[in-house]
Amino acid sequence: MRVVMVGTGYVGLVTGTCLAEVGHDVSCVDLSEEKIRLLKDGVCPIFEPGLENMIRRNAEHERLQFTTSLAEPLAQADMAFIAVGTPEGEDGSADLKYVKAVAESLGRLINKDMVVVVKSTVPVGTCDIVEEIIDRELDRRQVKHQVIVASNPEFLKEGDAIADFMKPDRVVVGLNDFTAETAFRDLYRPFIMDDQGKLLLMxxxxxxxxxxxxxxxxxxxxxxxxxxxxxxxxxxxxxxxxxxxxxxxxxxxxxxxxxxxxxxxxxxxxxxxxxxxxxxxxxxxxxxxxxxxxxxxxxxxxxxxxxxxxxxxxxxxxxxxxxxxxxxxxxxxxxxxxxxxxxxxxxxxxxxxxxxxxxxxxxxxxxxxxxxxxxxxxxxxxxxxxxxxxxxxxxxxxxxxxxxxxxxxxxxxxxxxxxxxxxxxxxxxxxxxxxxxxxxxxxxxxx
Incomplete structure (x- = not known):
């Protein structure tokens, strides 16, 4: 499966690398040219045991790419993940400005039917907002594509994130349109071979x-x-x-x-x-x-x-x-x-x-x-x-x-x-x- 991962912070980098590890074709996108340069050189910008070696291995096998341009990998992708930060605002709420910005970019660039996955930790109702933004941008372009927005929260412990992803306790997926169920089963099948019931759909x-x-x-x-x-x-x-x-x-x-x-x-x-x-x-x-x-x-x-x-x-x-x-x-x-x-x-x-x-x-x-x-x-x-x-x-x-x-x-x-x-x-x-x-x-x- 071809996946675009928007955001190369902790969640995006671990998720993208682990998906590539089992054979998916993953393109990680970030606005930071310096971060992308480091990743292309095989240097991990965060410390997570085992992650840097895994990045290098999958990049060498051309399953993992890094770019500052969203348009090119998105044109070939089956799924686009939003994995950007949601920092705490002054009032204690999650700041969604980066999530919204990615949703706008996706709406302006999507050229086919697509599953958009919100991986960032977000308040209840955020997927509704992402869906509205993408639909609005598609309407402005006067194009018709079926874009299904899903929630797929991460449950990764820093310091043990690779093991958590490769052998998860559960994989939670939130869908309002269950026609995307097959796509998620294909995506996560290698991680739940021991128990397909670990994929929790809601x-x-x-x-x-x-x-x-x-x-x-x-x-x-x-x-x-x-x-x-x-x-x-x-x-x-x-x-x-x-x-x-x-x-x-x-x-x-x-x-x-x-x-x-x-x-x-x-x-x-x-x-x-x-x-x-x-x-x-x-x-x-x-x-x-x-x-x-x-x-x-x-x-x-x-x-x-x-x-x-x-x-x-x-x-x-x-x-x-x-x-x-x-x-x-x-x-x-x-x-x-x-x-x-x-x-x-x-x-x-x-x-x-x-x-x-x-x-x-x-x-x-x-x-x-x-x-x-x-x-x-x-x-x-x-x-x-x-x-x-x-x-x-x-x-x-x-x-x-x-x-x-x-x-x-x-x-x-x-x-x-x-x-x-x-x-x-x-x-x-x-x-x-x-x-x-x-x-x-x-x-x-x-x-």
Whole structure:
């Protein structure tokens, strides 16, 4: 099948490359000449394990092409995907300007019957808008083509996106015209050979809401466990034990039940906010999700409160922060809990040294310069003369540090572990002050 993928961001690039991997002919289109030049040279503009090699392999086999021109590949395509960004607007709603711009371009260029697929995460009713724009542009040209607009949300975890796409839990497709069902079955058959029932067909609005609902549910689990962790600290219980007990219930499961510094990234904060905005517009109060957002903002301040309580005065103190991306396996720093921590440390007069295996450049670009904020080339370099170490992102290289070396490099042996990666007895026996989240070795904070 011949596919045009409009947008070479995270979703568009992973989707287009994985479709090419199973034999589809994919053309990825982007307005950025620099990004297209890099991709043609086999350089992936984002960090996603395994993606760059897959891009190079499929480009060499001529199944994957990159261009800034939409017209030529669209003329031969069976399907056109819209996979552009939907950034959060000032009011919390999803900004659809890029989606609308692509719809207008498609309407001006489509020269045959076509299936247009909205892959971007969009509010309920967006496919209706895309359909109206395309129909309007076709009418202006006085041409008649059957253009079916479908919803096909992505469910990709950054850091594990290729596995998620190649072996999906489900593929959700929203159609109001089910004559396009065969096209989607042909497109996704290689990915669901083990179970054709993984292709879930529904109406477009249900499909659009499924994406927001899934992310909102996962965000809710995270915030719930973070609140349980706060209660564990007060009661002397252990959140790691509680998590195992809760997660052993088959109705609940163990995924997304880890306490930590709060959720971040490009999806959960934006999607929860957009869903709340949609609900407000339609007069439906989502009390649970409002509480989820409030709990997450409070959790992002947790580690700063622990550090501030320990030192009392942070002015002139030096704090090393391990992990700047919102999760391991990605260079994405959007809504990273490290941003909140570092900003509060700087506001309190501290010096901060950050380190991240992949996200350092993006963090420096997004956060901006500050005279008391620097970055280290290695995790250990960040510790030189540090009064405290804060583990924010659980990258593999941080999991088993040489604590003798750590202790020698630090001015004060204080470790604040937001991911519960370390054993308190081991650190305390070596003379470290150690605090984590929701375990008996955490210090109780006012709730």
């Amino acid at each position: 109406d477009r609005r249900s499909s659009e809401l499924t994406k927001y609902g899934a992310n909102a549910m996962l965000a809710t689990r995270i915030s719930f466990m973070n609140e349980m962790a706060l209660l564990c600290e007060r009661l002397g219980a252990n959140i790691d034990k509680v998590r195992l007990g809760i997660g052993s219930d088959a109705r609940i499961g163990r995924k997304f039940l880890y306490a930590g510094p709060g959720y971040g990234g490009s999806c959960f904060p934006k999607d929860v906010s957009a869903l709340l905005k949609t609900s407000n517009v339609h007069g439906v109060e989502l009390k649970v999700l409002n509480a989820v957002t409030d709990a997450n903002e409070r959790q992002k301040n947790l580690v700063f409160q622990k550090i501030a309580q320990h030192f009392r005065d942070l002015s002139g103190r030096r704090v090393a922060v391990w992990g700047l991306s919102f999760k391991p396996g990605t260079d994405d720093v959007r809504e990273s809990p490290a941003k909140v921590l570092i900003q509060r440390l700087l506001d309190a007069g501290a010096f901060v040294v950050g380190h991240d295996p992949q996200g350092q450049a993006n963090f420096a670009k997004e956060f901006g310069e500050h005279e008391r904020l620097t970055y280290a080339e290695s995790a250990y370099d960040a510790l030189r003369g540090a009064d405290a170490l804060a583990l924010v992102t659980e990258w593999s290289e941080y999991k088993r540090p040489n604590w003798d070396k750590v202790g020698q490099m630090m001015a004060n042996r204080a470790v604040f572990d937001l991911r519960n990666q370390y054993e308190s007895y081991d650190l305390i026996s070596r003379g470290f002050h150690y605090e984590c989240v929701g375990r008996p070795d955490s210090r109780s904070l006012p709730i």
